[in-house]
Amino acid sequence: MNDDATHYLITFFEPLEFLAPADPAATERALANIPLDASSCIVDVGCGTGRQTLQLLAETPAQVIASDLESSLLVELVQRAASTGAGNRLRTLTADMLALPVNEGSIDAVYAEGSIYCVGIERALKAWYPLLKPGGYVCFSDAGFTTPNPPKEAVAFWQAEYPDMGTPESAKHIALAAGYNIIDEYWMVQSAWDNYYEPYAERLASLKPQWQENPVAMDVLASLEHELAMYRAYGDSYGYYFLVLQKAA
Numbered sequence: 001m002n003d004d005a006t007h008y009l010i011t012f013f014e015p016l017e018f019l020a021p022a023d024p025a026a027t028e029r030a031l032a033n034i035p036l037d038a039s040s041c042i043v044d045v046g047c048g049t050g051r052q053t054l055q056l057l058a059e060t061p062a063q064v065i066a067s068d069l070e071s072s073l074l075v076e077l078v079q080r081a082a083s084t085g086a087g088n089r090l091r092t093l094t095a096d097m098l099a100l101p102v103n104e105g106s107i108d109a110v111y112a113e114g115s116i117y118c119v120g121i122e123r124a125l126k127a128w129y130p131l132l133k134p135g136g137y138v139c140f141s142d143a144g145f146t147t148p149n150p151p152k153e154a155v156a157f158w159q160a161e162y163p164d165m166g167t168p169e170s171a172k173h174i175a176l177a178a179g180y181n182i183i184d185e186y187w188m189v190q191s192a193w194d195n196y197y198e199p200y201a202e203r204l205a206s207l208k209p210q211w212q213e214n215p216v217a218m219d220v221l222a223s224l225e226h227e228l229a230m231y232r233a234y235g236d237s238y239g240y241y242f243l244v245l246q247k248a249a
């Protein structure tokens with residue numbers, strides 16, 4: 001994607017709360033697996049507009065580092081965290097999640113909602129392993145097929161968008177091979193998809209007339225519209241799951 005297209009993609013998502021299918025109850029369940037205190041450090045990678053960052057701050061006593069490649073997203077997150085009174089526990093980092101500038105063995109948990117697909121599960125788990133304390137945790141959510149024989153249209157779509165997309169089973173194999181134990185696993189409920197796609201559909205409808213004279217912006221909207229159409233047609237063959245992993249001793 002060129003810089004112009006990236007700009008319109010960020011503009012599309014910037015005001016949205018959910019940048020991926022997500023459900024606060026699923027976030028809560030992931031966090032319930034991790035013992036955290038005020039000295040603990042969680043790195044929220046690919047934090048986006050920070051819905052889950054604010055939940056991490058609200059539901060844990062930990063220090064949170066919110067990290068994303070897009071620095072513009074982090075500026076507003078700092079303000080939102082400050083308005084909740086938890087801003088003193090938040091640091092931000094503009095960084096690639098595969099090259100986090102943090103010390104080895106210093107992190108209690110890496111948290112990746114809806115972002116691990118950007119770099120791939122295997123590369124991410126390998127990159128984070130040395131950064132975690134012994135017994136440290138990784139929580140991530142990702143898309144996966146829910147059926148062994150998904151429709152060919154869904155397979156073709158995901159092959160183009162996310163060639164490494166697998167299933168919770170394939171993700172668990174990767175995690176075990178990378179030196180993690182599986183602590184928890186679950187599928188998100190339907191409302192996680194509604195949280196994502198309902199405001200997304202409204203944003204598509206409102207931006208189309210505004211951007212109609214701009215071919216680059218309209219290409220971005222066409223691709224987002226295609227994703228939504230695929231979900232409406234074939235969304236029952238894929239879902240969004242959570243895995244909670246612990247670095248093996």
Ligand SMILES: C[S@@+](CC[C@H](N)C(=O)[O-])C[C@H]1O[C@@H](n2cnc3c(N)ncnc32)[C@H](O)[C@@H]1O
Nearest residue numbers: 019020046047048068069096097113114115118
């Ligand atoms: C689909 S959004 C999910 C955002 C957020 N976690 C949520 O669920 O609302 C993925 C985010 O990952 C960020 N991202 C993509 N590649 C990245 C990378 N290599 N390192 C860090 N962040 C990245 C994007 O800028 C985007 O904000």
